[in-house]
Amino acid sequence: MNIKRVLSGSILFPIFAIIFVFGNKYVIDVFLSVIALLSIHEFYKAFEKKANPIRWVGYIAAISIAFIHVIPLDIRLPIIGAIVPISIMILLAEVILSNMKRNISDVAITLFGICYIVIFLLFASIIRESLENGRIIVWYVFFAAWGTDIFAYAIGRHCGKHKFTDISPNKTLEGCIAGILGAVLMNIVYTVVCNQVFGLDISYVYAIFMTIVLSITSQIGDLAASSIKRYCEIKDYSNLIPGHGGMLDRIDSVIFILPFAYFLLTLI
Numbered sequence: 001m002n003i004k005r006v007l008s009g010s011i012l013f014p015i016f017a018i019i020f021v022f023g024n025k026y027v028i029d030v031f032l033s034v035i036a037l038l039s040i041h042e043f044y045k046a047f048e049k050k051a052n053p054i055r056w057v058g059y060i061a062a063i064s065i066a067f068i069h070v071i072p073l074d075i076r077l078p079i080i081g082a083i084v085p086i087s088i089m090i091l092l093a094e095v096i097l098s099n100m101k102r103n104i105s106d107v108a109i110t111l112f113g114i115c116y117i118v119i120f121l122l123f124a125s126i127i128r129e130s131l132e133n134g135r136i137i138v139w140y141v142f143f144a145a146w147g148t149d150i151f152a153y154a155i156g157r158h159c160g161k162h163k164f165t166d167i168s169p170n171k172t173l174e175g176c177i178a179g180i181l182g183a184v185l186m187n188i189v190y191t192v193v194c195n196q197v198f199g200l201d202i203s204y205v206y207a208i209f210m211t212i213v214l215s216i217t218s219q220i221g222d223l224a225a226s227s228i229k230r231y232c233e234i235k236d237y238s239n240l241i242p243g244h245g246g247m248l249d250r251i252d253s254v255i256f257i258l259p260f261a262y263f264l265l266t267l268i
Contacts, residue, residue: 012241012250019031020128020138021135025069025125025128025129026069028124028125028128029065029066029067029068029069029125030066032065032066032121032122032124032125033062033063033064033065033066035121035247035251036061036062036065036117036118036121037059037062037063038240038246038247038248039062039117039121039237039246039247039248039251039255040058040059040061040062040113040114040117040118041055041059042237042238042240042246042247042248043058043113043116043117043237043248044058044109044110044113045237045238046228046229046232046234046237047109047232049232049233050105050109050231050232051105051106051109052102052106053106053109053110053113054091054094054102054106054107054110055110057087057090057091057094057110057114058110058113058114058117058118061083061087061114061118062117062118064118065118065121065122065125068122068125069125069129073129073130076126076130077126080119080122080126083114083118083119084111084114084115084119087110087111087114088107088111091106091107091110091111092107094107095107116255117248117255119259120255120256120258120259121251121255121258123258123259123261123262124138124141124258126262127141127258127261127262127265131262131265131266133198133200136194136198136200137194137202137265137268138265139190140187140190140207140210140211140214140261140265141214141254141257141258141261141265142254143183143186143187143190143211144183144186144187144210144211144214144215144218144257144261145183145214145218145253145254145257146186146254147179147182147183147184147185147186147187147211147215148179148180148182148183148215148218148219148253149179149218149222149253150182151175151178151179151181151182151183151185152171152175152176152178152179152182152219153175154178155174155175155178155179155182156170156171156172156174156175156176156178156179157170157175159174159178161174162174164176165223167223167226167227167230168222168223168226171223176219179215179218179219180212180215180216183211183212183214183215183218184208184211184212184215187207187208187210187211188204188207188208188211191204191207202268203268206267206268210261210264210265210268213260213264214257214260214261214264217256217257217260218253218254218256218257219253220256221252221253221255221256221257222252222253222256224252224256225248225249225252225253225256236249237249
């Protein structure tokens with residue numbers, strides 16, 4: 001499993017990096033849309049035994065990310081906010097038109113998938129395109145999430161002795177702390193790169209503070225995803241990525257911190 005995890009990561013990371021570094025806004029939005037579509041499909045499939053999500057609404061919401069660039073930046077956030085009431089109206093209309101074959105549980109899970117995956121993931125595009133130096137500072141998000149994941153997994157697996165929570169029995173207190181420290185280390189190095197190579201003037205103190213907040217949030221997101229899987233009685237969302245599970249298994253901690261990262265990064 002470790003070999004599969006490493007091989008998958010060594011293949012996927014360069015692909016992701018190339019797209020996110022060299023892709024223009026059209027390529028990025030299509031890329032994010034594909035990720036959202038795969039993730040929301042896995043999410044709805046996980047709930048098959050618990051409810052009957054109104055999938056087509058979630059799929060349309062995911063596909064819409066590919067066209068987010070056509071919305072002017074100054075009204076993009078209000079438009080994204082309008083996704084929620086519009087989705088509620090459509091979903092409740094589906095309940096009415098189905099003569100109660102759909103119920104409020106179906107509506108709730110469908111809407112939660114849209115908020116949790118589509119709206120959260122949209123902030124990757126917003127950070128990259130709307131914030132000053134967005135193409136550079138967006139990497140703070142990924143390094144915070146990946147640093148947390150890598151160090152928490154490595155240290156927790158080999159040195160962890162104190163179980164952290166029953167939600168995810170393999171997680172340890174040592175791993176959680178190592179995840180925070182690892183994320184801070186990676187983003188300190190990246191801050192050096194930003195200041196020395198890209199000519200920015202980012203405070204190291206603020207970078208550390210921001211990374212600690214994002215790392216803790218990332219771990220909350222990871223545990224939240226684990227609680228969903230336990231409720232749905234599944235181990236992984238799918239087997240799409242060897243050693244990692246599904247697309248949503250791979251990005252759950254990243255998407256969870258994106259909205260918080262947006263507001264923190266506006267203060268850099």
